[in-house]
Amino acid sequence: MRHGAPAPDAAGSVSAMRLRLGYSPCPNDTFIFHALQAGLLAGTPEQAGGPGEEPIELEVTHQDIDALNAAALAGELDVAKVSYHAYGYLARDWVLLRSGGALGRGVGPLVVARDPGLDLTGKLVAVPGGATTAKLLLALWRDDLRTEVVRYDAIMPAVAAGRYDAGLIIHESRFTYPRYGLYALRDLGEWWESEVGHLVPLGAIAAKRSLGPRVHARLDALVRASLEHALAHPGDSAAYVAAHAQEMDEDVRRRHIALYVNDHSLDVGAEGEAAVRELLGRGASRGLFAPVGDDVFAPAGLSLPEAARRG
Helix, strand or coil: CCCCCEEECCCCCEEEEEEEEEECCCHHHHHHHHHHHCCCCCCCHHHHCCCCCCCEEEEEEECCHHHHHHHHHCCCCCEEEEEHHHHHHHCCCEEECCCCCEEECCCCCEEEECCCCCCCCCCEEEECCCCCHHHHHHHHHCCCCEEEECCHHHHHHHHHCCCCCEEEECCCHHHHHHHHCCEEEEEHHHHHHHHHCCCEEEEEEEEEHHHHHHHHHHHHHHHHHHHHHHHHCHHHHHHHHHHCCCCCCHHHHHHHHHHHCCHHHHCCHHHHHHHHHHHHHHHHHCCCCCCCCCCCECCCCCCHHHHHHHC
């Protein structure tokens, strides 16, 4: 069976559309997707489908953001959490959903080092992936640094051990880096906000364009409904979030969700769209990827009947 297409059953009728969904084990993503992956939304029209429609079944995989970017680029997923930087390379074949993303203020990556007065010129910096938004922000900030990709959760120990001059940290690391004897040299989110004046766009849920507007609308509604359930019933997802973040204490998990899940996670909004377009425009102007067109996000407010007509 081809993923992303309805599967005919033995009688020749259409059964479920099976889509490969990838998101990270980070608390914000597991919090957002818990209700969806747990089957709590299975009876909704968006997932079950209307008369004559195939229900959507999701095969869930968890990977760190660098691996998710690579899997999306390789076409190994149908729906995926990706970095906005990676989307610069995906834009021709993927569209962004309006729900489920991470962007806001005070959420940017940090450059950390053992020496609080370190001059970074020519220094080697460990970065959490070549297509992460953190890497793009670092490149936009300054272009005189050497970088090497290191899994995001191994960066702080590696910097503390002296294997790298500095590290670019993301996710919950912004809460825990002092435990490693490290100091923040620059908050790149703070730099972006002061330099550009926009929200800091980190990542979004992307879906293959080939799925069509009808499926995009259903997926967007599902992600939003899953998040709305999590916000209304935070206790439901607690065990699931903790199971995928066992190295974090409860307070760090709570702070992680509070920081990275906000109103823009429900809908990117006009302010978020402007921030994303600014980031993608600056990345393209640096020659990192081709200019991205206007149809970045699935249409705002597209109802399911409208999606059916347009699909």
